[in-house]
Amino acid sequence: MASRGVISYETPLSKAFRWFSAVFIGFYVIWTVLPIFVMFVSSFKDLLEAFKLPAVGDWAGITVFFEFSPTFKHYYELFANLGFSTYLFNSLVAAGGSAVISVVLGSMAAYSLSRIDFRGKNDLFFWIISTRMAPVVAVMVPLYWIFRELGLVGTLPGLILAYTTFNLPFAIWILKGFFDNVPYAIEEAQMVDGATRLQAFRAILPLVAPGIGAFVVLCILFAWNDYLFAAIIGSGGAKTLPAATRELVQPQNIQWGQIMAAGVVTTLPMMFLGLVIRKYLVTGLTMGAVKE
Amino acid sequence: MTTSRASAELFRVRHIPDSVESRPVPLAIKEPASINPKASKAYYFWLMTPAIAVLAFISIYPFFWMIYMSLHEVDIGKVEWNNFANFTRLANDTRFIQGWWLLIQYSAMCLFLQIVIGVFIAVALNGSRYEKVLVTTLLMPMMMAPLVAGMVWYFLYNGTFGWYHWILQSVGILGPRSILASSSTAMIGIVLVDVWQWTPLITLITLAGLKRVPQDQLEANMVDGASPIRNFVSVTLPNLYPVLLIAIMLRFMDNFRFIDSVLVLTGGGPGNSTKILPVYLFEVSFKFFKLGRGAAIALTLLVVTIILGLILVKVFDRQQPKKG
Numbered sequence: 001m002a003s004r005g006v007i008s009y010e011t012p013l014s015k016a017f018r019w020f021s022a023v024f025i026g027f028y029v030i031w032t033v034l035p036i037f038v039m040f041v042s043s044f045k046d047l048l049e050a051f052k053l054p055a056v057g058d059w060a061g062i063t064v065f066f067e068f069s070p071t072f073k074h075y076y077e078l079f080a081n082l083g084f085s086t087y088l089f090n091s092l093v094a095a096g097g098s099a100v101i102s103v104v105l106g107s108m109a110a111y112s113l114s115r116i117d118f119r120g121k122n123d124l125f126f127w128i129i130s131t132r133m134a135p136v137v138a139v140m141v142p143l144y145w146i147f148r149e150l151g152l153v154g155t156l157p158g159l160i161l162a163y164t165t166f167n168l169p170f171a172i173w174i175l176k177g178f179f180d181n182v183p184y185a186i187e188e189a190q191m192v193d194g195a196t197r198l199q200a201f202r203a204i205l206p207l208v209a210p211g212i213g214a215f216v217v218l219c220i221l222f223a224w225n226d227y228l229f230a231a232i233i234g235s236g237g238a239k240t241l242p243a244a245t246r247e248l249v250q251p252q253n254i255q256w257g258q259i260m261a262a263g264v265v266t267t268l269p270m271m272f273l274g275l276v277i278r279k280y281l282v283t284g285l286t287m288g289a290v291k292e
Numbered sequence: 293m294t295t296s297r298a299s300a301e302l303f304r305v306r307h308i309p310d311s312v313e314s315r316p317v318p319l320a321i322k323e324p325a326s327i328n329p330k331a332s333k334a335y336y337f338w339l340m341t342p343a344i345a346v347l348a349f350i351s352i353y354p355f356f357w358m359i360y361m362s363l364h365e366v367d368i369g370k371v372e373w374n375n376f377a378n379f380t381r382l383a384n385d386t387r388f389i390q391g392w393w394l395l396i397q398y399s400a401m402c403l404f405l406q407i408v409i410g411v412f413i414a415v416a417l418n419g420s421r422y423e424k425v426l427v428t429t430l431l432m433p434m435m436m437a438p439l440v441a442g443m444v445w446y447f448l449y450n451g452t453f454g455w456y457h458w459i460l461q462s463v464g465i466l467g468p469r470s471i472l473a474s475s476s477t478a479m480i481g482i483v484l485v486d487v488w489q490w491t492p493l494i495t496l497i498t499l500a501g502l503k504r505v506p507q508d509q510l511e512a513n514m515v516d517g518a519s520p521i522r523n524f525v526s527v528t529l530p531n532l533y534p535v536l537l538i539a540i541m542l543r544f545m546d547n548f549r550f551i552d553s554v555l556v557l558t559g560g561g562p563g564n565s566t567k568i569l570p571v572y573l574f575e576v577s578f579k580f581f582k583l584g585r586g587a588a589i590a591l592t593l594l595v596v597t598i599i600l601g602l603i604l605v606k607v608f609d610r611q612q613p614k615k616g
Contacts, residue, residue, distance in 0.1 A: 035488065039440075052453075135548045169351075225436070228551070
């Protein structure tokens with residue numbers, strides 16, 4: 001078969017594969033976007049319009065979906081009467097606070113861990129990553145008890161501390177990989193010039209700044225999207241957006257328009273942030289194991 | 293000297309070592325810290341102390357509390373020793389055993405679908421003209437709070453006004469009952485939501501792995517007459533294997549970690565058909581407030597996670613060659 005030309009890769013089989021994959025990707029993109037699209041559109045629909053469906057099997061009736069007069073009343077309702085501005089503020093403080101604490105403490109620890117060796121270092125690492133991987137529900141059982149004794153349940157500091165349980169190990173783990181890539185020679189040169197160790201540390205910070213910034217954003221994202229801690233540790237005084245959204249579901253009279261609007265308010269900023277840190281996303285979401 | 297100037301001059305120092313002598317040297321210079329390893333070690337330890345202390349307070353301290361609680365009957369204002377009753381009860385607790393079984397089923401189904409679809413999409417997208425745009429589109433579900441995702445899907449699945457229900461009904465797969473309403477299909481319902489949200493992660497990881505597949509090897513094989521399928525199986529897949537292993541481990545652990553969408557979609561029902569272990573744990577601890585029993589269940593979950601974590605760290609180590 002040596003005479004088979006290298007250029008003739010367009011066999012019927014490969015052509016079929018190409019068509020099949022194009023169609024599959026098309027369907028996949030629709031399936032990915034559709035729920036988000038429905039959420040956006042439904043948040044502008046009046047209650048009755050959101051419930052309109054064509055008869056079963058009536059494919060031409062899909063146009064019903066677009067028959068509505070857009071209204072902003074759900075958004076207005078959320079912020080004017082349902083106190084969502086408070087919840088938005090709580091979300092911002094809880095997510096931002098834990099992200100900043102985690103990354104500041106985390107970068108100090110990560111830097112040290114990347115610069116020295118000592119006995120038990122691997123065990124320390126294992127402890128750090130298993131703290132990050134521990135199921136939130138399991139962690140919450142003792143944490144809830146401790147926080148109740150300390151009066152932290154239902155307060156923003158409590159929630160910030162709770163989010164730090166997964167953000168701090170994440171920050172240490174991932175930033176260590178970043179500091180490992182900065183050669184020690186840079187600090188050495190600094191110190192030869194008379195800089196103190198702390199000044200040398202500050203001098204290499206600009207080199208890792210983009211990564212640190214991206215992981216602050218990622219920490220915010222993890223905390224912002226959390227529901228379990230918010231529902232239990234934050235219940236009462238420190239309700240965040242996801243917890244508040246969940247509470248819109250009443251046994252009777254579910255306000256879908258408001259729920260969808262709350263979903264948009266929760267989702268939109270994070271999608272934007274996700275795009276901003278696109279470059280670091282895979283590294284962050286795989287705990288640094290995979291780099292793009 | 294200011295740090296900004298120092299960092300600007302860094303690279304010159306590195307490349308032309310002679311220039312060190314020609315620079316102004318502060319008068320009150322101490323001996324470089326790096327020649328005193330003992331002192332420098334102490335410095336680094338102090339630098340990591342705050343983080344370690346905080347982490348100990350929110351992980352080790354609660355861990356001992358968890359063990360303590362699991363051995364006691366814990367109620368509001370009362371903690372009583374109860375002779376390992378929490379654990380002996382677990383042995384006869386059908387919902388506990390069923391919870392584990394359902395969790396394994398749930399994770400296995402999610403992973404299987406995510407890997408198959410995710411890898412296929414990645415292979416089909418790799419090198420395509422639309423790769424960038426499409427990948428950005430696929431990112432969107434991952435940025436969504438799992439709770440919100442659950443809400444939106446709950447809406448779509450709804451038996452009277454949900455669009456996905458309407459589609460499934462029109463195609464003839466489902467009757468008038470919603471997918472979440474009957475115990476035989478509810479599990480599929482919650483699996484689909486996880487697949488929707490996290491398949492893109494597998495696609496992204498696979499795309500990153502595909503960039504590392506040696507192209508010359510593929511071409512050489514092609515010249516030798518290997519079919520694209522043969523090429524995929526014997527060159528591409530072995531190269532993808534390590535990243536896929538990481539993806540599998542991470543998703544597996546996340547299925548243990550996140551139950552937000554399940555709580556919204558079914559809350560464990562109908563019957564107990566979707567009461568995967570973390571949901572059961574949530575119910576025992578925070579609905580019935582049996583924190584002692586909850587701690588015992590949580591301990592089993594934690595032990596399994598730690599074992600998985602040990603495997604994960606091994607995989608990580610193999611991924612990253614040791615740096616000097």
